[in-house]
Amino acid sequence: MIKTLIHEMEHAVTIGTPDQRAAMLRRITALFTDHAVALGESGIEPFDAIILHLARNVEAAARSALAEEIADIANAPRRVVRDLAFDPQITVAGPVLARSVRLDEDDLLRIVREAGPLHLDAVSRRRTLSERITDILVTRAATQAVRRIAGNETAHLSSTGFGTLVDLAGKDPVLRAVLDLRRSIPELRRIETPPLSPASPGGVDLEEKAIVALVVQGRVDDALAAIARIAGVPTEMASQAHRNPDLDPLLFLLRASDLGWGTLKHLIQARSGRRLSPEDMRGTFEAFQALSVATARRSVRFTASKGRTKAA
Incomplete structure (x- = not known):
């Protein structure tokens, strides 16, 4: 079956129209999602190679649809997820940046160091964030994203990152309120940081x-x-x-x-x-x-x- 799919994919990429390539991508993605639960890493690898090759040869709309389709799959093809995450179009990168667990920490670090505000906002929506990620986000992300991080108890904050939030809160009463409601505070900041007062x-x-x-x-x-x-x-x-x-x-x-x-x-x-x-x-x-x-x-x-x- 895989050999047949590879042959059909090569045909679609080589002489097919954009619509034919997009249709082929949807077909293979659906095949993967139907069997994903039963696949180990070795079984995912052929799909990773085929989907990646197709995804690089379709238009942005098809890549966006692919990102939405695989963002919540726990064993989504890693190389495909990474390729989508680094896409400059937020409609493509956003779903996997915000939701995929298949992104490596180092890739996320590179993205939050280099990407623009829309990509940073997407990362800020992740369920869990490490201290290395939040340390950068609180200095680069837009106000709404920073507030979101402050209110997310599973977004881990270092003492430095929390200190940055406290400084920002001096000019942002909404952020002050969010921080005051936060339960998880770095131990080193509990004594060092004065309570935040709207008054x-x-x-x-x-x-x-x-x-x-x-x-x-x-x-x-x-x-x-x-x-x-x-x-x-x-x-x-x-x-x-x-x-x-x-x-x-x-x-x-x-x-x-x-x-x-x-x-x-x-x-x-x-x-x-x-x-x-x-x-x-x-x-x-x-x-x-x-x-x-x-x-x-x-x-x-x-x-x-x-x-x-x-x-x-």
Whole structure:
């Protein structure tokens, strides 16, 4: 069968029309996909050679269709995938760059070092990315791709790569929000990197860094006492806000203290009980940003004064 296919392929490539070559490519690709599950590497090799030869002799539309067809096949022909990945046309390269597991790491590295923004965007959509890849992407990719990487928990970040994201987040509130919701952070950055605050782009003061450090160390009561001092309210009020099932008291207290979203997020994560879903956390972030410091202070002062009156 393979000899017959090779003969038909050579005929199509040599004297066939573009439509005939494209039809031949579709026929052989369909034959491969029908049997791919049962094929080992030795069985894939003949298809690799035939499909590659045909794919190099068809128009872009046929190559695009081929890329879509094989991008999700776990044992797709390696040389074909590589050839498509390096195609300058994003409609051809995009599907395999974004989805194929048959691309070698070294090929991906070359692409992210040399390719344009559309190809980088496609790579950023991969389910899993190594630190070597993300280190380059966060410096070369467009804003949307960088945000996507920051929000992808299986896109591994080195300490250097995460530091680059933190620097970029100083001018990008959406990226700040995405980073604040990220669970996997390089260990070296957990202490070195200040929490990201929408209220103070680019960093926070030393006192807030100390509060976050207390929370990270498990000394939540000490952190709440420090926050109460900043807000000018009794320590018990801060403790009650942290224990309250409703997040509003804690949100208002942090906003009134002019502390950042990162600090609030750490305190939320330190609460006992059900953890917030990513959707709920995003909703809380949006509420935090929408609340002005002045409004929060008026509310906290009123609540504190009511508490003092009741105690008296």
